[in-house]
Amino acid sequence: MKFYTWKDVERYFLLHRASWESAIAAVDVYPTDITVYAKPDACDQVEEILRAMFRSNYDVSEHKIKLDIGDRELPVEIQEDDGGSKGGKILPLFSNVLYQSSSYPEQTPVNLSHPVIAFHSYKGGVGRTLSLLAFAKAWSDVMENRSPNRLLIVDADIEAPGMTWLQQDTMKDTFSYLDLLTLIQDNRDIDEIVNLACSKLKRSTITIETTSRKIEHIFLPTYRYEEQLVDLYATPESIANSKGKEYMLAEVLSRICVQMGLCAALVDLRAGISEYSSTLLLDPRVKKYFVSSTSTQSIKGTQFLLRYLLKGLNITADAVLPEIFLNMIPDTLSR
Template sequence: MIPSDIRLYTWVDVEEVLLRSQEQEPWPENLVWARGYWDELVLGIRPGTQHSIKTWLQEVYDPRFQDNGQQGNDCIILESAEGNQRTLPIILEETEEEPPSPNKLIPNLARPTVIWQRTEKLQAPDIFPDDLPPVVAFHSFKGGVGRTIHALALAQALINAKQKVLLIDGDLEAPGISWLLESRLPYPPICFADIIALIHGEPSPDAEQTIDLATQKIQNALVDGIYILPSFRVNSRLTGLAIKPEHLIKGHKNSFILTDSLARLGKALGVNVVLVDLRAGLSELAAGLILDPRVYRIFVSTLSGQSITGTARLLELVAKLAPSKRDEDPSPALILTKVP
C-alpha cells in the first residue's frame, strides 16, 4: 500500500515508496536492487521469479501497479491530468549480482543511485585511535540561534582551561567565525575550502601530504591561543567553491576521510580538541560530520516552534542513519538558547 503522504508524480516518488517499504520490512529475497530513471523503474531480480516479484509490487503499489501479464508492459500509474494518463514502465531484469558487503555507512543525505537489498546492518567507521583529539561539531536546523557564539565560547573556555584548540569555520555558505575574526586574521594562510580541495586531489589514501602542508601553514593562524581555519582565505570567494565536502564522500574510498583528516590535523598541531562550526540546515555541507557517529555532535536550537521541530527532525535523522551505538560513540547533545 502506498503511504498516504506520497503522491506518485514522478520516478522520484516511485522510488520513495521502495525506500519506505525497506524501512517497514525486508524486501523479498529475490529482489536484489532497484534503479529509478525519469522514464522507467528497473528492478534487478533473481532468474525465474517474475511472478512473485509482480505479486509483491501489486501489494506495495496498490492500486497503482498495472500488470500486463506476458506482454511485459508492466507499469505504475502516475498522477495524471484528466484524459491524459501518465505511467512509469517497470523493467524486470534478471541478475546474479550480490549486494555489496559489508554494507558501509555513507555519511550523506542524497538518495543512492542504486537501492540495494539490505543484507545486514550498516558498518560504522573504525573507532578513532586514542592518540587522536576528539572532533566536536556544532550544528543547527536554522541560522540565528547562537550556534557560532557557542562554538566560540567553548573554544575560549577550553583555552582558559589550558587546552589547545583548532577552530574550523565549516559553514561554506554563510561563514560566521571567518567574518567575526576577519580583522584579527585578515590574510589567513590556508582555509577549510583549501583542505577539502587538497584532500580531493591527494594521492595518499590518508591525505598525509595535505595534513603536513596544512600543519605548517596553520602555525601562522593563531588568534588568542586558538588555531583558526576559516572557511575561505578571502570572504568574497563564497561562490568559488569548486570541491565540496560531498565530493570527498562520494569520490574517496574512505567516506569519512574528512573527519579522519581533521582529527589527524588536530594531532599534528598538538591540540586537545578540534571544533567545527557547520552549515545550518539539512545540507550536504554538514552531513559528513553530523552523520559520523564518532563525532561529538552538538545541536543548537531556540525555543521557537520552527527550530524545535526542525531539530527534532535532525535528531530523528541521526538516530536513523548514524546512531551512537558503540561505547566509544559519543551521544549527541542539545543546547537550547534564549535567542529570540
C-alpha cells in the same frame, strides 16, 4: 502516496523495502525508466510485488508505472541480479540513511587520535557560533597552563560563514576549509593532505582572551577569496560519495591537530538538514553539541535531528553521545 515524479516512485520503493527485499536485490529508479534486479528465480514474484505495491498505477501488460500527473509513464525492466546492482551501503549523508535502519556502518571507522567537536543547530540565529566561541574561551581558561592548550577552530558553514567574515581583515594568504575539501577530494594520501594543510595553517590564527592572557588558536576560515565560495568544487557531500573517503574529513581534522600540537578541533557547521553538515554529524566518532533556543521551531527541529543521530547508535559506556546547549531561555520558563 501520489506519484507526481520519478522521485516519488523511488521514495515509495525505499519506504516499502520490507515488502520486496525477499525477492528483489535492488531497484534503480531514473527520470525515464526503472530497473528492478530480481534475486535468482524470483522474476515471477517481482511482477506480483509490483502489482500489490502500485495497484492501478502499474500496467501489467505494458510493464509501466503510470504517474498521477500528466500522461507520463515509467517503463519497468526486470533483470536477474548478477551481483552488480548497487547495494545499501551506509554513507554519512541524510539522503542515504533516511531509508536505512541505522545511520551508522556496521564497522565503526578507526578511532580519532584527537577529539573533533562539532557545533550544530537546526535553525540559524540561536547562538551556535557564539556557543562555539564561548566553549573555546572556557577551554582556554581551563587549559591555559597546560600543554598543548590550543585548538583548531573551523568555520565549516559554507552558506553563511560568520566567523570567516569576522576575521576577514586577517585572512591574507591563509588556507581555507574549501582548500582542505579540495585536497581531500583529489588525494588519497592522508599524510600528504595533512602536510600540505599544516604548511599553510601555521599563519592562520584567531585570538581568544582568557582571564590572564591571550591564546592564539589555529583558525581555518571557510574560504580565501569570494569566487572559491560561490564556485564550489568539493563539498563534504562529494567527499562522502567518494570510495574509501566516507569518513575521512574527521580523520584529517584530527590528524591536523596531532601534527600541529593542538588539543582538539572545534567545527562550526551549517544549520539545518544540510549535507554540508551531515558528514560530521553522522560520524559516530565526532562529539556533537546541538544549540537550540526555546522556540517551538528550534526544539522540534532539534528533536528531528536527534532521531537521525540516535537511529542505530550503539549506546555503550564509551559512546560519543550528542548534547544540547539551550540558549535564549526566557525568565518566564520554569525549570
